[in-house]
Amino acid sequence: LLIPPRNITHALLPSYDYIIVGGGVAGLVVANRLSEDEGVTVLVLEAGELDSSSAAVTVPGLIGHGFPPAYNWNFTTAPQAFLDNNTRDYGQGHVVGGGSILNGAVMTRGSRADYDAWQALGNPGWDWHGLLPYFKKSERFSMEDVPPERAAALHIRPDMSMHGTDGPLQVGYPNFLYNQSTNFLRGLSELGVPLLPDPNAGVGVGAMIVPASIMARNQSRADSRRAYLDPVLHRPNLHLAIQQTVTRILVGSSATSSMAVPRVGKLARAYGVEVILAAGAIISPALLQVSGIGPAALLRELNVSVRVDLPGVGQNLQDHAMVGAFYNYTKPDLFSTSSLTGDSLARAKDEYLTNRTGPWTTPLISTVAFPPLALLLTTPNSTVPTTAAHLLPTLANLTDPSTAKQHLPDSDPSILRGYTAQLRALHRLLNHHRRASPALEIMADSVGTLTLSVQHPLSRGTVRALAADLLLVPAAEPGSGSASAGRMARTIAVDPRYCAHAADCALLVRGLRLNRRVVATRAMQELVPRPGAPWARAGPSPSSLSSSGDGGDDEDEDDEALLLAAVRLHVRTGFHASGSTSMLPRDRGGVVGPRLVVYGTRNLRVVDAGVMPLVVGAHVQAAVYAVAEKVGAPRVLPDGFGADVSFRRRR
Numbered sequence: 001l002l003i004p005p006r007n008i009t010h011a012l013l014p015s016y017d018y019i020i021v022g023g024g025v026a027g028l029v030v031a032n033r034l035s036e037d038e039g040v041t042v043l044v045l046e047a048g049e050l051d052s053s054s055a056a057v058t059v060p061g062l063i064g065h066g067f068p069p070a071y072n073w074n075f076t077t078a079p080q081a082f083l084d085n086n087t088r089d090y091g092q093g094h095v096v097g098g099g100s101i102l103n104g105a106v107m108t109r110g111s112r113a114d115y116d117a118w119q120a121l122g123n124p125g126w127d128w129h130g131l132l133p134y135f136k137k138s139e140r141f142s143m144e145d146v147p148p149e150r151a152a153a154l155h156i157r158p159d160m161s162m163h164g165t166d167g168p169l170q171v172g173y174p175n176f177l178y179n180q181s182t183n184f185l186r187g188l189s190e191l192g193v194p195l196l197p198d199p200n201a202g203v204g205v206g207a208m209i210v211p212a213s214i215m216a217r218n219q220s221r222a223d224s225r226r227a228y229l230d231p232v233l234h235r236p237n238l239h240l241a242i243q244q245t246v247t248r249i250l251v252g253s254s255a256t257s258s259m260a261v262p263r264v265g266k267l268a269r270a271y272g273v274e275v276i277l278a279a280g281a282i283i284s285p286a287l288l289q290v291s292g293i294g295p296a297a298l299l300r301e302l303n304v305s306v307r308v309d310l311p312g313v314g315q316n317l318q319d320h321a322m323v324g325a326f327y328n329y330t331k332p333d334l335f336s337t338s339s340l341t342g343d344s345l346a347r348a349k350d351e352y353l354t355n356r357t358g359p360w361t362t363p364l365i366s367t368v369a370f371p372p373l374a375l376l377l378t379t380p381n382s383t384v385p386t387t388a389a390h391l392l393p394t395l396a397n398l399t400d401p402s403t404a405k406q407h408l409p410d411s412d413p414s415i416l417r418g419y420t421a422q423l424r425a426l427h428r429l430l431n432h433h434r435r436a437s438p439a440l441e442i443m444a445d446s447v448g449t450l451t452l453s454v455q456h457p458l459s460r461g462t463v464r465a466l467a468a469d470l471l472l473v474p475a476a477e478p479g480s481g482s483a484s485a486g487r488m489a490r491t492i493a494v495d496p497r498y499c500a501h502a503a504d505c506a507l508l509v510r511g512l513r514l515n516r517r518v519v520a521t522r523a524m525q526e527l528v529p530r531p532g533a534p535w536a537r538a539g540p541s542p543s544s545l546s547s548s549g550d551g552g553d554d555e556d557e558d559d560e561a562l563l564l565a566a567v568r569l570h571v572r573t574g575f576h577a578s579g580s581t582s583m584l585p586r587d588r589g590g591v592v593g594p595r596l597v598v599y600g601t602r603n604l605r606v607v608d609a610g611v612m613p614l615v616v617g618a619h620v621q622a623a624v625y626a627v628a629e630k631v632g633a634p635r636v637l638p639d640g641f642g643a644d645v646s647f648r649r650r651r
């Protein structure tokens with residue numbers, strides 16, 4: 001049952017078995033699975049609206065052309081003290097389907113080592129083997145649009161034992177790819193990077209055409225709404241209330257007096273035997289904090305009474321810091337996304353609408369490489385003690401216990417213990433001799449951008465509520481998107497602390513150097529790349545453009561300083577917020593245990609990207625779907641426990 005705002009007063013049941021806060025990726029998976037049992041009632045409260053199935057959302061070829069402002073929470077980060085002191089936009093989905101409505105549709109699981117690290121950090125059952133059945137359960141994988149000769153040419157050879165073929169979420173390949181994809185793959189091969197036949201079979205290091213969350217048959221976006229909600233919304237035991245912004249969780253059946261004073265609309269309440277927070281890695285921790293679950297000192301500052309002192313709530317925030325370098329491909333008559341103007345655009349649109357073929361079927365990013373760490377660490381002939389040369393060994397040897405204290409100086413001892421354990425786990429997974437997880441990703445588009453992103457950041461950020469009432473402040477610009485989204489985006493401080501650990505920026509510097517080697521390969525030179533910025537160009541020595549070595553003369557301090565300055569200026573979000581409500585033991589700064597129940601509560605779970613203790617070395621949505629599938633089974637709760645949710649009722 002869909003409950004629009006006008007029906008909210010009379011359509012809600014007096015109580016539900018489960019209330020899910022947030023109908024994004026994880027929330028809709030859990031709603032679907034829980035409501036399979038006709039005997040339980042499920043309410044999803046979602047702040048956003050249903051998307052209108054416009055081309056901006058559904059057409060893969062339009063990814064990267066912006067999304068409707070109403071579907072974005074429009075967060076802005078705190079000034080980034082370790083970069084250039086400027087803020088960054090920080091987009092998050094504010095719409096039924098959450099991030100899956102806006103995202104780039106890249107579908108990668110990451111490496112076996114990523115999940116084995118989750119288990120090793122104190123989470124039994126969360127290793128690769130524990131997750132694999134749920135990756136498969138979520139997925140309807142298809143090679144329908146990849147003829148065998150094309151698959152062979154592009155090295156696409158999925159291991160079908162690793163894939164699901166009857167799950168809700170369609171995963172496949174676009175039936176069009178720009179020729180530049182093969183140049184990139186050939187270029188990476190020249191550098192010795194292996195081509196991965198199936199990036200989702202547990203080995204994540206290599207270069208590849210990535211599968212996408214698109215529907216094979218009609219080549220349009222596959223998202224959590226269309227996969228998990230639309231087919232089951234008719235279930236009488238599943239209620240979805242849209243445009244309802246949850247402001248607080250009232251844990252325990254007697255906690256009715258702490259409702260916020262409404263500033264806009266009216267506050268309403270819903271009662272559930274169990275509440276599942278699935279509001280994403282930014283808002284879930286803030287909701288816990290204003291509900292009295294979080295670091296006691298912060299809660300006191302907010303004037304919120306402490307129900308559970310949990311230092312980890314809002315700590316350990318991770319993201320894949322990202323920086324793009326432009327190598328304008330100037331080959332005459334090259335067909336790329338920038339060719340799609342005028343008649344060419346009209347033809348692409350017509351072809352897509354008529355046959356579901358052509359350039360509109362392909363997402364912005366379809367070709368990527370996760371190079372081996374060794375390729376980034378080797379600095380033949382380098383004699384200059386540069387930032388990168390100094391810091392990259394940190395990635396190879398992360399076991400120095402002083403690192404944690406240096407990086408998180410004023411943290412609770414439990415947070416320090418957790419971070420130290422993470423560094424140890426990172427050391428293992430980055431250096432695993434056969435099945436390492438990658439340190440860096442290079443994403444190639446069709447016009448010449450090679451975007452780098454740090455896969456296993458050492459920096460840790462924070463999320464912090466700024467007021468007990470998350471709808472306290474007025475929206476920044478009335479009329480730009482949703483008023484409640486604007487308000488909440490300004491009462492939550494998001495500080496990713498990009499490059500707080502200098503090794504992250506150093507790795508990006510090293511990535512920029514690797515980019516130069518990539519564009520200097522024979523295969524990439526066919527595209528006639530022309531660097532779009534002075535820092536994207538080779539350093540002082542022309543020898544740096546040779547594909548045979550990474551350094552030599554160009555590894556001088558000027559070049560290093562130029563690259564580092566460029567990185568500091570251009571780093572932005574990789575859209576992979578995670579870790580802020582980590583699944584870790586409580587004495588390691590954890591917020592939830594392996595069943596994703598919040599410590600100190602019995603009927604409150606968090607199920608979203610925030611629970612990843614270490615962000616995976618890949619695009620993260622596949623992991624979020626799998627996590628939600630794994631915990632989507634109903635739980636039996638003791639009698640007498642209940643939780644209320646208070647939310648802003650929209651008139």
Ligand SMILES: Cc1cc2nc3c(=O)[nH]c(=O)nc-3n(C[C@H](O)[C@H](O)[C@H](O)COP(=O)(O)OP(=O)(O)OC[C@H]3O[C@@H](n4cnc5c(N)ncnc54)[C@H](O)[C@@H]3O)c2cc1C
Binds near residue numbers: 027279576609621
């Ligand atoms: C622009 C963009 C591009 C991305 N590209 C990729 C990609 O190509 N590949 C990939 O793997 N991943 C990508 N991601 C990441 C991926 O989409 C997210 O990791 C994923 O959506 C996280 O799922 P979640 O369930 O944790 O949160 P979300 O999907 O963000 O869902 C949270 C939901 O909760 C709702 N909500 C929040 N607060 C409240 C409240 N107070 N009351 C009610 N409802 C609330 C939100 O509106 C939202 O619908 C991208 C993300 C973005 C934003």
